[in-house]
Each structure stands twice: as C-alpha cells, then as structure tokens.
Amino acid sequence: MNCGRGPAPATMVRCRQCSASVAAPAGARAVQCMQCCCVTRVGGAGRQLSVVRPIPNFGGGRGKKRAVLVGIKYTNTRACELRGPINDVKCMRYILTERFGFANDCVLILTDEERDPCRQPTKANIRMAMHWLVQGCSSGDSLVFQFSGAGAQVPDCDGDERDGMDEAICPVDSFQQGPILDDEINQAIVRPLVHGVKLHAIVDACHSATVLDLPYRCTFSKQYGCLRWMDERPLNGACKGTSGGQAVLISGSSNGKTQMTCSCLSPMPRLAP
Numbered sequence: 001m002n003c004g005r006g007p008a009p010a011t012m013v014r015c016r017q018c019s020a021s022v023a024a025p026a027g028a029r030a031v032q033c034m035q036c037c038c039v040t041r042v043g044g045a046g047r048q049l050s051v052v053r054p055i056p057n058f059g060g061g062r063g064k065k066r067a068v069l070v071g072i073k074y075t076n077t078r079a080c081e082l083r084g085p086i087n088d089v090k091c092m093r094y095i096l097t098e099r100f101g102f103a104n105d106c107v108l109i110l111t112d113e114e115r116d117p118c119r120q121p122t123k124a125n126i127r128m129a130m131h132w133l134v135q136g137c138s139s140g141d142s143l144v145f146q147f148s149g150a151g152a153q154v155p156d157c158d159g160d161e162r163d164g165m166d167e168a169i170c171p172v173d174s175f176q177q178g179p180i181l182d183d184e185i186n187q188a189i190v191r192p193l194v195h196g197v198k199l200h201a202i203v204d205a206c207h208s209a210t211v212l213d214l215p216y217r218c219t220f221s222k223q224y225g226c227l228r229w230m231d232e233r234p235l236n237g238a239c240k241g242t243s244g245g246q247a248v249l250i251s252g253s254s255n256g257k258t259q260m261t262c263s264c265l266s267p268m269p270r271l272a273p
Contacts, residue, residue, distance in 0.1 A: 012128060015040050021131045021188060063106040065142045067096055068129045071111045072121045072149035072172050079175075085148035086111055088204060092146050102144075108132065112172050121149070123171040123180060130188040137245075139196025145189055151205030152179055167211040169203070186213035186240055193245025204252035212249045213240045 012021050013031060024031045024042050031040055069092050071085035089111055096102040108129055110121040118125060133143055150170040157166075168179035190212055193199055203211050210217060210232055221228045234240060 012131065013040060013042055021127060063103050064140055065102045065106060066133055067102055067107045067144035068133045069093060069107065069109050069146045070121050070126060070149065073112055074150065074172060075112055077172065077175065079150065082149065086113055088148035089146065096144060121172045123173055123177040126171050126180060134189050134192040137192065137194060137197045139194065141197045143197065143199045145199065145201040148204045151207045151211065153207045154179065167207045169205055169211060182211050182213040185211060190214065190242055190247050193242040193247055195244030197245035199245065199247045201249045203249065208251040211251065212247065214247055214249055215240050
C-alpha cells in the first residue's frame with residue numbers, strides 16, 4: 001500500500017566494470033549501465049555492491065540550462081584554508097543567472113559554508129551532483145560544471161594516462177574518503193553527453209589541465225604565439241569522448257604544476273572507493 005507517500009527514492013550504485021553511477025529504482029535487483037552496458041547486481045549473494053545513499057532532493061530545476069558549482073575553503077580540515085573558492089562560486093552564479101538566463105533552481109551550489117548537509121561538498125554529494133547535472137540530458141541542453149578548490153595527482157592504475165598520473169579534485173572530506181579521479185569525472189559528466197548537449201567545465205585547481213580526461217587539449221604556445229592542439233587520447237584505447245555532445249574544459253593550472261594555495265594539501269590523502 002502506498003499510503004500517499006509517493007514512490008520510494010532511487011538509490012545510486014556504481015557499475016562494477018566502469019564505476020559510473022547508475023540509478024537503481026526501488027526494489028530493483030540489478031541495473032544496466034548506460035555507458036558500458038554492464039549489468040550490476042544491487043544486492044544479494046556474491047559480490048556485494050557499494051550502495052550510495054538515496055539521491056537527495058536538489059530541487060525541481062530540470063531546465064535546458066543547468067549548473068553545478070562547487071567551492072571549497074577546507075575550513076576546519078587538515079588542509080590550509082583557501083580564500084577564493086566561495087567568491088568564485090558566487091560570481092559564477094551571478095553570471096549564469098543574470099547574464100546567461102539560468103534559472104536559480106537549476107543552479108546547484110555545493111560549498112563548505114552551506115548548512116544543508118546535502119549541499120556540503122563531500123565526495124558523495126559531488127558524485128550525486130554530477131549525476132544530477134547530466135541525468136536525462138537531451139539536445140539543446142547547456143550544462144556548466146565549476147570546481148574551485150584543491151587538485152592533486154595520484155599514480156594511474158589502469159594504464160590510460162600518458163604520464164602515468166591521474167588528475168583529481170579534492171572534496172572537503174578528501175583526507176577521509178579520497179579524491180575524485182579524472183576517470184570518474186569523465187564517466188560521470190562527459191561520456192553521457194548526447195548529440196546537441198554542450199558542457200562547459202571551469203576547474204580552478206592544481207593539476208587541472210586534463211581533469212576531465214578529454215581526448216584533445218588546447219594550449220597557448222608562448223614560443224610560437226598561437227594555439228596548439230594536443231592529442232590526449234589514452235594509449236590503451238580507452239574511450240574518453242562524449243556520446244555525440246560537446247565538452248569544453250577551462251582549467252586554472254597545468255598538469256604537474258601547483259598553485260600556491262593548493263600546495264598545502266600535499267601529500268594527497270589515500271584513495272577510497
């Protein structure tokens with residue numbers, strides 16, 4: 001009996017093959033990943049899945065223009081406090097809503113100044129926010145992902161990095177839960193982009209030049225005074241492109257280079273699933 005409570009909320013599970021986040025309806029015993037088509041059991045005997053808490057209600061905004069803005073100062077953590085991230089988020093929200101027509105309820109903000117636990121920039125919340133951003137995207141959608149905080153590099157484990165290092169962003173609970181790797185960010189907000197969808201990502205963090213794992217990178221050559229395109233496709237043949245859409249990353253730092261405000265986070269905390 002429903003008793004007027006409405007449908008049970010979906011939960012998020014991670015694909016056992018590509019680690020992408022997959023929404024599992026209430027009562028489902030297995031789900032199929034839209035990225036790699038692998039079927040993952042939600043529970044039962046055998047390999048137990050890591051089931052994430054129910055998707056929080058981020059608001060009713062499902063417009064054609066959506067944004068996730070993340071700013072982290074790392075107050076009351078083991079890291080040094082950063083000064084600019086919260087202001088970055090406030091400025092970006094103003095630009096999007098006042099200049100580019102984004103509705104307020106379609107702009108999701110995660111900062112460590114938010115009182116709502118669902119809007120704290122934890123690893124779990126950032127993962128679910130990325131899923132919210134691209135869920136059900138269709139032609140004509142304009143999506144924005146902003147991260148202002150700390151970044152890091154960790155040794156690559158799957159052979160898809162030319163320099164042997166994965167880039168990562170650091171949630172507020174990085175020292176407990178670990179960073180979010182570029183592989184996961186790519187699976188979460190790049191691979192799902194279908195034809196006609198545009199994503200603009202602005203990442204102001206250390207080592208952020210390839211933090212979306214896009215197949216090509218454009219840099220300005222001071223030596224020749226022109227733009228230079230670089231092939232960043234993985235040597236192991238892994239697919240890192242979109243599903244027909246467009247993704248653009250504007251980064252605040254080259255790989256291997258740290259900003260003064262980020263150096264206090266080294267060495268990087270342990271990885272966690």
